[in-house]
Amino acid sequence: MDRSTRERQWNSSEARLRGLLMAGLAGDEGAYLSFLRELSGHLRAFFRHRVAGMPSEVEDLVQETLLAIHNQRHSYDAGQPLTAWLHAIAKYKIVDLYRFRSSHGAVTASIDDVEAVLAFQDRDAEDARIDVEGMLATLPDHLRLPIVLVKLQGLSVREAAEATGMSESAVKVGVHRGLKRLAAWIREGK
Amino acid sequence: MRTDDLVLMLATGSRHAGGDAFGRRLPVALAAGTGIAILQMTLFLGIRPDLGSAAAGADFWIKIAVPCALMAAALGLVLRLGRPGARMGPLPGLAAMPVALLWCLAAVSLFGAEPARWPKLLLGETWAVCPFLIAFLAAPMFVSSFWTLRDLAPVRLRLAGAAAGLLSGATGAVVYSLHCPEMAYPFVATWYVLGMLMPVPLGAYLGPRLLRW
Numbered sequence: 001m002d003r004s005t006r007e008r009q010w011n012s013s014e015a016r017l018r019g020l021l022m023a024g025l026a027g028d029e030g031a032y033l034s035f036l037r038e039l040s041g042h043l044r045a046f047f048r049h050r051v052a053g054m055p056s057e058v059e060d061l062v063q064e065t066l067l068a069i070h071n072q073r074h075s076y077d078a079g080q081p082l083t084a085w086l087h088a089i090a091k092y093k094i095v096d097l098y099r100f101r102s103s104h105g106a107v108t109a110s111i112d113d114v115e116a117v118l119a120f121q122d123r124d125a126e127d128a129r130i131d132v133e134g135m136l137a138t139l140p141d142h143l144r145l146p147i148v149l150v151k152l153q154g155l156s157v158r159e160a161a162e163a164t165g166m167s168e169s170a171v172k173v174g175v176h177r178g179l180k181r182l183a184a185w186i187r188e189g190k
Numbered sequence: 191m192r193t194d195d196l197v198l199m200l201a202t203g204s205r206h207a208g209g210d211a212f213g214r215r216l217p218v219a220l221a222a223g224t225g226i227a228i229l230q231m232t233l234f235l236g237i238r239p240d241l242g243s244a245a246a247g248a249d250f251w252i253k254i255a256v257p258c259a260l261m262a263a264a265l266g267l268v269l270r271l272g273r274p275g276a277r278m279g280p281l282p283g284l285a286a287m288p289v290a291l292l293w294c295l296a297a298v299s300l301f302g303a304e305p306a307r308w309p310k311l312l313l314g315e316t317w318a319v320c321p322f323l324i325a326f327l328a329a330p331m332f333v334s335s336f337w338t339l340r341d342l343a344p345v346r347l348r349l350a351g352a353a354a355g356l357l358s359g360a361t362g363a364v365v366y367s368l369h370c371p372e373m374a375y376p377f378v379a380t381w382y383v384l385g386m387l388m389p390v391p392l393g394a395y396l397g398p399r400l401l402r403w
């Protein structure tokens with residue numbers, strides 16, 4: 001792909017994904033789902049070219065980064081290019097992998113190319129080694145139940161509160177803290 | 191879990207369980223970090239008895255304005271470094287400016303004085319304890335700014351930790367200046383600056399250890 005084609009592709013991805021994320025942050029779950037789906041293809045392509053020595057790490061990185069982006073989605077500032085925000089997080093996750101987990105491998109392409117994060121799509125998901133479902137099962141009830149009911153079974157917060165006897169705010173906090181706990185476990189390689 | 195299922199899980203219910211607003215902890219952290227430092231200062235050190243008359247002079251306000259400006263710049267840095275992909279912009283320069291100004295005032299004061307008075311201007315009565323007491327008063331803000339950063343999303347952990355250290359050092363200096371009787375610019379330009387910088391390397395050391403997410 002030559003430079004100008006790539007730039008066009010990047011521009012249109014930036015605009016479309018940004019629109020989807022903004023709608024998602026405003027409460028449109030369909031738009032948010034499309035955002036995350038499209039983003040996962042971009043992330044997979046980005047990581048696959050950069051940790052080429054360790055194909056098994058790619059899908060783990062994709063999932064870890066998606067979880068990180070979701071947990072910190074409010075750190076996106078509407079006045080900022082989405083690409084810069086996404087790239088900073090994706091790059092951070094690669095750096096974190098090598099610096100803190102003494103992974104033996106090398107970064108195989110520049111991780112500083114900001115536009116590259118949205119330049120390609122890769123729909124060919126391998127199996128991840130990390131087991132989010134298994135980790136979920138070992139969360140304590142006050143974190144696990146809100147996630148299972150709201151995020152896997154699709155109940156509303158009120159329905160989940162009635163089903164568990166928890167307050168609605170405890171359900172919301174449980175979802176949020178539970179996902180953060182999962183992210184921490186993945187990071188620590190539990 | 192397959193990635194498609196993870197994505198579906200993350201999107202489902204994202205409308206209700208919205209997560210936290212960016213920087214939600216900051217007001218609490220600032221209030222606690224400053225408030226506890228003031229409490230420490232009044233309990234263990236005491237407000238300087240001549241505060242009323244000192245506050246009538248411009249020197250006192252310059253001595254307070256320098257760490258206040260540094261606090262503001264460091265706060266901006268903490269917020270920028272807590273947001274992935276945000277640029278620091280002119281903030282490092284803005285943080286350096288009040289210190290540079292202070293050093294100019296110190297140089298003017300030294301060169302306008304007899305060399306025999308230089309040790310007095312530089313060392314005052316309290317040089318040996320000043321930086322340590324500033325670091326002591328910085329401790330609450332150090333903890334609370336790390337607590338804030340842990341809720342943000344820093345990707346440059348060492349820098350973010352250093353900025354938190356600078357914020358706490360500047361806070362310590364502001365509060366300490368309500369106790370400290372030293373008024374000479376050469377003293378402030380040396381020992382206050384040293385005290386404010388003491389938490390910075392500690393922050394840079396702890397950043398990568400405490401701020402991963």
